[in-house]
Amino acid sequence: ELKVEQNPLFLSMQEGKNYTIYCNYSTTSDRLYWYRQDPGKSLESLFVLLSNGAVKQEGRLMASLDTKARLSTLHITAAVHDLSATYFCAVDMGSNDMRFGAGTRLTVKP
Amino acid sequence: DGGITQSPKYLFRKEGQNVTLSCEQNLNHDAMYWYRQDPGQGLRLIYYSQIVNDFQKGDIAEGYSVSREKKESFPLTVTSAQKNPTAFYLCASSIGSGGWSYNEQFFGPGTRLTVL
Numbered sequence: 001e002l003k004v005e006q007n008p009l010f011l012s013m014q015e016g017k018n019y020t021i022y023c024n025y026s027t028t029s030d031r032l033y034w035y036r037q038d039p040g041k042s043l044e045s046l047f048v049l050l051s052n053g054a055v056k057q058e059g060r061l062m063a064s065l066d067t068k069a070r071l072s073t074l075h076i077t078a079a080v081h082d083l084s085a086t087y088f089c090a091v092d093m094g095s096n097d098m099r100f101g102a103g104t105r106l107t108v109k110p
Numbered sequence: 111d112g113g114i115t116q117s118p119k120y121l122f123r124k125e126g127q128n129v130t131l132s133c134e135q136n137l138n139h140d141a142m143y144w145y146r147q148d149p150g151q152g153l154r155l156i157y158y159s160q161i162v163n164d165f166q167k168g169d170i171a172e173g174y175s176v177s178r179e180k181k182e183s184f185p186l187t188v189t190s191a192q193k194n195p196t197a198f199y200l201c202a203s204s205i206g207s208g209g210w211s212y213n214e215q216f217f218g219p220g221t222r223l224t225v226l
Contacts, residue, residue, distance in 0.1 A: 033214060042200060043153075043217040088152060092213050094161055096141050096204070102152040 002027045004091050006101035015110055016078050021104045023072040023089035030067045031092035032076055036085045037103070043088065047074075079108045114218035115175065121223045123188070123195065127170055131186045131221045140206030142184035143215065145167075146170060147198040154161050154178045160206060173187035188223065 001024040015017050023032070033051055035043040045055040049065035049072060056063050060083065062075045070091055086103045093099060114135045123129045135142065143161050145153040155168030159178040173192025178184055182204075188195045199222075202215040 024223070030206050031213070036216075040222075042219045043202075045214060045216065048214050053218075090215075094213075096206075096213060098143075098155070098213065098215060100153040103150075 002091065002099050003092060004089065004101040005099050006089055007105050008104060009102060010105050011108075012107045012109060013050075013076075013079050015078070015080055018078065019075040019076050021087055021106075022078070023101055025070050025075070025091045025099075026071075027070075028067075029070075029093060030065075032065050032072045033090045033092065033098075034063050034072070035088045035090065037088065040083050041059045046087075054074075074104075076106075081108050081110065085109045114201060114203055114216060116199075116208075116218040116221050119219065121221055125225060126187050126190045128146065128187055131188070131199055131201075131223070132181035133184045133186065133218060133224065134182055135184075135203045135216075135218075136182060137203055137216065139182075139216075140181070141204045141213070142170075142178070143202040143204075144174070144176065144184070144186045145200045146221075147200060153200065159215060165210050183224070194225075195223055198222050210223060 005024045034047040037043050047063040054065045054068045054069040065072045066110045088103045089101045093098045118131045143158040144156040156171050159165035159177040175187045198218045201218040204213045204215045
C-alpha cells in the first residue's frame with residue numbers, strides 16, 4: 001500500500017528564516033504535486049514535478065523531486081507571514097490515482 | 111472564466127437524510143474526483159470518474175454515491191448509510207489520463223457538510 005508521509009506536520013517559524021518540508025513516499029512514481037490550502041479554503045496548485053531532479057521555484061518557495069530516493073522537498077526561503085498555510089504533497093500513481101500526504105501546517109510569526 | 115464550482119458552500123443535514131453536493135466544471139476536463147477532508151487531516155478519495163457514464167470507487171466510497179451523466183457535472187450524494195458525514199468535501203478535475211503525461215488536479219471551493 002502506498003504511503004505518503006510529510007514532515008513536519010506542524011511548523012512554526014519566524015519571519016526571515018529558512019526551512020524545508022519533506023515528503024516521502026513508498027512506491028515508484030515520477031510525478032508529484034504540491035498544493036497550498038488556506039484555512040477553510042480549497043487547494044491551490046503550487047508546483048508540478050514530472051521527473052527525477054525536477055526543481056521548480058516561485059517566489060520564496062522551491063520544490064524538488066528525487067524519484068530514486070522517493071523524496072520531494074519544499075524549501076522556504078526568508079519566510080513571510082503570507083506563507084502561513086497548510087501545504088500538501090500529492091503523489092501521482094497513474095490511472096487518475098492521486099495520494100495526498102497529511103499536510104504540513106505552517107505558521108510564520110513576526 | 112474557466113473553473114470548478116461547488117454548491118452549496120455550507121450544508122446542514124439531519125440524521126437519516128440523503129443530501130446531494132453539486133460539482134460543475136467548464137474546463138473541458140475528462141476526469142473528476144470527490145475527496146473528503148476531516149479537520150486537520152489530508153484528503154481521502156471517495157469516487158472518481160474518468161469519462162461520462164463511468165466512475166470508480168475510491169478508498170472511502172461506502173455511504174456515498176455519484177453519477178456522471180454530463181462531462182461538466184459530477185454530483186455526490188451523501189446517503190443515510192454514511193454514519194459520520196460531517197466533513198469538508200472537495201471536488202476536483204483533471205484533463206484525464208488518455209495519453210497525458212501528468213494529471214494535475216484543480217479543485218473547487220468545497221462544501222462544508224454538518225450533520226445536526
